[in-house]
Amino acid sequence: MNDWEPKITTFLCNWCSYGAADLAGVSRFQYPPNFRVIRVPCSGRVGPKFILAAFRHGSDGVWVSGCHPGDCHYLEGNYYARRKFALLKGLLEHIGIEPGRLHFSWISSAEATKFVEVAQEVAKEVKALGPAKHFIKKRAEVA
């Protein structure tokens, strides 16, 4: 199992964290290849449904990143997101999803180094937990 690599669904906000990922790329920084990035307009756009769907379809981890509080392109989207995520994280961990699987961060578009650091931490934590075993739908989807 040593060569196992986790799949981490990553929601990056268009204005900050996606820009940070872009900057990390053009700066030729190295970071783990475990992330499947989904660009969203704002971290406030990310709903609990998205996160649950990611886990249900087999993600080993989920990482949501947006602008720093006060820097939201839509002024306050990430403030609402923060309240939502605080309650969602508590509920999911209460139900038995390990604390290291769900991650949140604020990364501005200038913080390519922070992006790389957080990416390394997230990948390491999810990898340490091993493949997700609980909240995965194994049977075929029926419409």
Added chain:
Amino acid sequence: MLEYVEKIRETARKLFEEGKVDVFIGYKKGSVPMMNQPVLISNADQVDLLYWDSNCGLNLCNYLTRRTDRIGIVANGCNSRNIVTHITENQISRDQLYIVGIPCKGMIDHRAVQRAVKQREILSIEEQGDTFTVKGKDFEDTFNKSDYLQRNCSVCTHRNPVIFDEMVAPPVEEQIGVDAYKDVKEIEGMDPDKKWEFFTRIIENCIRCYACRNACPLCYCPTCFVDESKPQWVGKSSDPIDTMTFHILRAYHCAGRCTDCGACERACPVGIPVRQFTKKLNKDAKELFSWEAGLTLDQRPLLDVFRPDDYNDFIR
């Protein structure tokens, strides 16, 4: 409790005669014992249908949404908090309502009583203050009401209505020193695998009838997420993961809004303790944001507002 009945009828009659309401929402005796049902009456002749005892477990606020007429409604502590939630969420306006407040000492857990009489058929129930007597074909038992309260009622700290136009009786004493989240804390102490096992076990009998959703006054969306098909967020099969997704999302939609009225748990036909999901959110809302749903009209709902210095420790 029984002395409230006359007062409720009298108030309803008065409201109809004075032309203050078009409809009055209350409870009437159910067709089987311990199952009082909601009733909407529209004239003074019907007021004798109204009834109140310790078996009024469903939440009347379900009947308040999308109405334009003037409504009289009976409300105990939790129901009144749901009325406040409805008003702040613009589902009804305060001017439309005449709220008859009822100080409440809790509802009887009909399942616990059924277990206590060894599942024999109960034909009648009678209340005498703090005790009640159930009768069946060849048995008769008297119980203390305090031993057979619904689980949410036994930890209730808002027994008196928070909003009313008139009270049927003086306020009752609030319970103090109850630990509302004892069971949540127990689960929090488990490791993730145990937690998962616990929650998987409690929902294993779920038949996805959505009675918990239908009984819940908070669930008034025109299209529920479970009925959405493009995209379909929740699978419609009885796959355990689909069922778990439903329960997580149902609870999450009640975050910062749930008043722990217990209607969901009472309505569940297979006895799933669905409050275990919502209670965790209630606890977090209280601990992280000092928030309890439906206490005053001048506060916006929890997830409708923010503070720049909100809890941020979980974010890198």
